[in-house]
């Protein structure tokens with residue numbers, strides 16, 4: 001594998017099991033995202049976009065195949081090692097928010113930095129910097145539970161960026177945003193904030209797919 005590979009998905013098979021039945025999502029998916037590249041994944045509802053993001057984030061495991069993140073085969077690593085690698089290298093914006101509703105925006109953004117062992121002053125500087133970059137400094141002391149769905153999405157995006165990860169995984173990141181905020185987020189993908197970063201983003205939106213360096217189309221598997 002070349003050293004400029006950020007993500008490599010190799011012959012991945014994913015099947016969900018439940019109630020004695022198996023639900024195949026994909027049989028054999030392969031693709032690569034080079035460092036600094038922006039790859040969009042499109043496809044109809046239920047084709048496996050979120051499943052793919054979870055697999056690349058190491059939150060779920062495939063039945064077959066290999067997934068490499070920055071050259072490391074995450075399918076072969078124990079869970080705690082995958083978590084560490086995720087904390088260091090990946091930022092994830094989930095389709096369904098994973099922010100902690102009872103905490104403030106500041107506290108949600110600060111938490112990953114606590115795990116990284118940053119001092120309180122460094123954490124404050126970093127949180128303020130990221131909030132400013134995403135035009136959401138005015139939410140800083142709000143409880144996440146009180147945010148609108150679109151506001152929550154912007155905070156999730158800021159949180160994914162908080163540890164300055166090399167790779168961003170974005171699952172329908174512009175859902176729930178008004179057209180202006182959507183434009184600002186999409187523009188940021190090619191802007192200074194994300195310069196040099198690798199992006200893997202699922203989307204239903206043409207605007208975003210247009211901006212990507214490449215687009216792959218996942219087909220829905222018929223039952």
Ligand SMILES: Nc1ncnc2c1ncn2[C@@H]1O[C@H](COP(=O)(O)OP(=O)(O)OP(=O)(O)O)[C@@H](O)[C@H]1O
Nearest residue numbers: 016017018023025044045046047048049050051052
């Ligand atoms: N835990 C699970 N158990 C069984 N089936 C599941 C599970 N999670 C997802 N699926 C099924 O796997 C398929 C892929 O789901 P996934 O959430 O990846 O789709 P998606 O492409 O992200 O859809 P959307 O565009 O609606 O977000 C769907 O048919 C879904 O019902």
Ligand SMILES: [Mg+2]
Nearest residue numbers: 049050051095
């Ligand atoms: Mg999805």
